[in-house]
Amino acid sequence: HILCCLQLLTLPPLMHLHCQFPGLSPPHQCHDQRYDQDPHIQYIIRSLCCHRLNCEQDCVNVLCACFFEDYSHAVSEGVLLLYLCDQSMFSVTQGETKVLKLKNLRPKDFANYTCEVTVRNVCDIPESSVTFRLTNATTPPALRLSVNETLVVDPGKDVTLSCEVTAGFPKPTVTWSRYPNPLPRNSLVRNGTLTLRSVTPADSGFYNCTAVNNVGNPAKRNVNLLVRSMGNLTFQITPDSNKDSESIQMGRDLKLSCHVDAQPQDKVNYTWYKNAALVYNSDSLIVLRSDPDMAPGTSSLEIVDMKFRDQATYSCVANFPGSTVPELRVDVNITQSSVTxxxxxxxxxxxxxxxxxxxxxxxxxxxxxxxxxxxxxxxxxxxxxxxxxxxxxxxxxxxxxxxxxxxxxxxxxxxxxxxxxxxxxxxxxxxxxxxxxxAPVLDPVFQDVRSPNYQFVTLRCLIQKSNPARVASVRWVRNGEPLSSLTPDPQEKPQLKFKLDPSNNGTYECRVSNGVGSSTCTFNVSSRPYNAEFYFDTPNPIRIQKVNNYSYNLQWTQRDPAATDRIIGYWVNVRTMNQVNMFSKQIDKKEPVKGGLMSYTLTDLKIPVSYEIRLAPITTYSTGDYVSRTIQYSEHHICGFEDERICGFSQDRSDKFDWTRQNHLTQNPKRSSNTGPEMDRSGNKEGYYMYIEASRPRVAGDNARLLSPLYNVTAARGPKGSGRLPYCVSFFYHMKGKHIGSLNVWLRVKSIASVGDRVWTLDGNQGPDWIQANINVNPSGPFQVMFEAIRGSGYEGDIAIDDVSVTKGKCKQENSVSNTGTVCMSQCYCRVKFIQDAGLGSVCI
Missing domain, CATH: 2.60.40.10 (Immunoglobulins)
Structure with missing residues (x-):
């Protein structure tokens, strides 16, 4: 009952670790080793120890697995070796369906296997699992149908389709489906048998029987059910086509054809009668069961060299032999005078x-x-x-x-x-x-027109199409009141020209009629300025102030500032989310330019209160519309370097070269292939990250430094007696390549900017994956975080960082614990795990 709890970590190669079980005598040891020469091995397994029953309590954030002496065999009896690197024992195919393939089975490999799936409780989605028992009797399913693959029946009959399982362990589950439609409402499925009551032609289709026991591929059998139907019996009279005739003439050939829409079409039987007497083939009358010159399923009666005795009433009867479907009949009277x-x-x-x-x-x-x-x-x-x-x-x-x-x-x-x-x-x-x-189709249907006061404004209403095209009337209306004196000639293009002043702002309508209907062009004419447009990508807009306050750098642009009178300032209104007004004041600004970014710092905001900010431009004559946004106090911020401003980070001027912002699309196609990431930390080829290029002209020892924005902690206090507030610095790093140098993280306090403390360092090749690092720091004042990358001995030494965050409080480990007390350490949000015998062996994918 003794287990080692294994945690996946990245450590230097060929490192031996030992672990003793606490409280046990004699102590047991786990000897684990990383074989760096095997390209499939990417991790070192670090051994921690615990009791099996106390795995969840004693081994938090670790993967509990069986006790291994080394990679070659297991001490525990009946345990399947599931190594991340052992491709000869098993393989896992990636994709929507996760498959565990077992090879070279031994008697001890027959056991219960459980597949667990989790998304780490994102959106409160719970974990899910399924268990499968592998025995020496395990076989894929096989089926046998009780009917032929094509089944033809009369309407109104009951149909039974049985799907017999002839092989399969565990016992397969049998289901029935129909293509392309769902199963009929009158269907009943029980114990692999499908029963259809009183079938109709609408029940025809392909019925599929499927047996699944999660071993191998599902077994499938199909039945094409055809319910007999017949309708729409038609006839054709074809005069002698060789003579290009369009009428019945004695001495020439004549063909009578008969066709019925039926299912199945090839099972229809046609019978011809002449004056109620059955027609037999002769020199003058020839019956074609399937006429090649007509549509498939058409029967014809050819009359050769028509004579007076051939003038008669001919009948065509269509039926299904031996079926209860009623037969159909059509009569055709053939005389020289009856056909024109x-x-x-x-x-x-x-x-x-x-x-x-x-x-x-x-x-x-x-x-x-x-x-x-x-x-x-x-x-x-x-x-x-x-x-x-x-x-x-x-x-x-x-x-x-x-x-x-x-x-x-x-x-x-x-x-x-x-x-x-x-x-x-x-x-x-x-x-x-x-x-x-x-009615006329007009353009524009609605248009917002802005103009300075005391300038002429022209409103044009374009008639794009109309039926009839003639315009019957045109009327102009302002704020619901007709402008009769300004009504133009109906034949002209409707337009209105006037000088704008504060008294004639409003809604203008041009109503055009063509006698069939009326349509309207609407113009909102105003000298009020357009609204401001908030800028949401301000780097680090929040600054901590004294007495538990903070400030916010509000930024915006002005939409089309030259469209109206000169903008002289802005009204800004600040209120809490419970509608309590903080203050309202006018901000005097220089006349804005198109695309120009304007700023105003809101001060004395209370931590952690959120606020609604309302902003409106002001001219000499009017105030524009207010726009609003909500600002929220937030300490947690992750910088993924997606914006060109890189979240306020900056290059240090005292280093040898700079960090570079890059993604898969912008990287140099001639870059070294055995170093550097292909995608950002989230696996997105379009996502950006910061990296150093180790190729020439860089030489060993060259360093690049990246400085974070200033984090202000003057108003913060740590735990009682400490005097300092702890912070968590979290980031992802990528260090792949045989020439990888070093990555250092420094802490710079503002009061002693020239002095920094190195709080984290890592050297050498760390594999092809993004790996997360969390660092607890206790700065004594406002501080910056500096990332320093040092070039190694060669060009295969690119180093990258992504998703950097600095948050108040100590670092918290984010892991997902399964119901069995097993934890998969993974950088993916979605995890699929295969477990043998409820935790005795497992692998995460």
Whole structure:
């Protein structure tokens, strides 16, 4: 029951550590070693010791795993070795699905395995886990269907589909699904059997049976269910195509065709009758079960050299043999006088149909002929579908009704005879123009117009399109009152020109009508200045003052300052979040320029109170609109160097060279490949970081220093008796390369700026990952943090830092403890962990 709790740390290579179990006799030792020559090993395992039952209490922030004597074997019995570096024993594939692959299994490897997933309680999302037992009987699933892969049934029948599991341990879970639609509402799934009650043609589709037991790939079987259906039986009369004929003539061939929309189409049986007598193949009558010259599933009856005796009533009957689906029948009377070519015409006055937008319209084409064919409608001048979404709409009487007409339906529509239920000849065509009338479309719909007082202002309302195009009337209105004396000629482009003064500011409307509808251009005309625009990227705007107060450097720009009268200052109003006013005062400023940044320092703000700040520009005649923002007192700030101002950090002038701000997109493509980061600390290629370039002209010993802003602690007090307030300096560093030099962190106190204390240092190659460092400092006054990078012996020695923060109080370790008392030390926010036998062995990915 003795475990070693292992914590992943970065230490120099080939370091031996020893650990004794407290309170036990004789003591047990853990001997762990880092083999730096293996490229897969990135960490040193530091051993800490604890009891198994007290793992969570005694080994906080550590990963509890089995007791190892070394990397070659385990002392504990029946434990699977799960080494971060041992690629021969297992591998983990990265991606959305995490997979643990076990190789070269031994009897002791058969055990329970648990996969735990956590996001460190972000957004209160709890951890989740699943346990799997591996035995020598573990096998992937296999299935067998009780029916053929294609199943055809009559409507109204009950259908049972059984999916029998023939192999698989643990016992697979069987589920049914349907593609592309969900399972029907009348379906029932029980013990791997799917039952459908009283099926209809809508229940047809592909039904999928899937068995899963988390071993290997899922087993799948598919059934294509076809519920018989039949409808829309049509016929065609085709005169002798060799003679280019459009009528029935004696001595020439004639073809009668019959087609039904059915499912399954290839199972339909067609039967032909002549005057109610079954037709058999002969020299003059030939039955084609599937006519190659017609659409698939079409049967034809060819009449060769038509004679007087062939004039009769022919019937086509379609059915499913042995099915309960009712058969369909169509009768066609064939005589010289009963079949005449169709004639298609547009009634007088119907060539152009006008309708107001939103109304209804009837498009009419008259058709005559024996038999009279349907009429198909489609768009003639645009490659667009009909309003129903179909490319053609069939009408029995040639009348097409359109409702809720919109302007995009404007255009020409084609009507033509259908090739079915009549003569199969060249279609007759005609066109009808649909004219959709709508109100004028104006620009601008709304415009904010600013101007200095006592200057002329011109308002223009542009008519972009209108149907009809003729303008019936134009009216100008100010603040709801008509300006009759200024109404222009309706045929001219509507515009209004006047001199602005404090009395005629307001809302102007231009109302344009074309007799069908009216539209409006609205102008908000004012001499008031535009609002100010706050600047939110001020580096370190908060400064600590005495007596528990702080100041805030408020910055803003002025939008289009030359648009109105000269801005002479600003009103600033400060109040707490509970609407208690602190003060309101006028700030006198020089006339702002476009894009110029203005500042004002708000003082005597109480820690840690937040405030609402309201700001408005002032001119000689008026005050602009107020804009507001909230400022919050915040000590915690992480600098990721995303802004060019690098959060107020600066280069030290006493060093040999400078740090460089860079990301993956801005780095030199010829940079050394075996050093330096590819991405920032968060794994973002577009994210920035600060680094030193170790290539020439740099030489060994050259140093680069980066200074933080000043952190003011004069009003702060530490614990009783200490006199100093502790601070936590936290950052991430990247030190990859065989020529890595040193990274030092110095603390500079303002009162003794020339003197600094080195509070942290690290030398040599630390691997390819970003690693976090936390430093507790106790400055005696206002201080700065200085990062010093020293170039090593060669060009493969780039050093980088990212996500620097300085916060009040001692550093807090942020780790995530699982329900089993096991902690994965990881730099990722999302963690997946595989555990064998509830913690006897684990690996984090």
């Amino acid at each position: 070519p169709p004639i298609l015409t547009v009634p007088a006055g119907g060539q152009v149909v006008s309708v107001r937008e939103g109304g209804s319209a009837d498009l009419v084409c008259l058709v005559d002929g024996k038999p009279r064919p349907p009429v198909l409608w489609s768009r003639a001048d645009k490659d667009l579908p009909m309003p129903t979404g179909e490319w053609a709409v069939e009408t029995r009487n040639g009348r097409l009704r359109l409702t809720n007409v919109t302007r995009d339906l404007l255009g020409s529509y084609r009507c033509q005879t259908a090739p079915y239920n009549g003569l199969n000849i060249k279609p007759r065509q005609a066109q009808v123009q649909l004219n959709v009338q709508y």
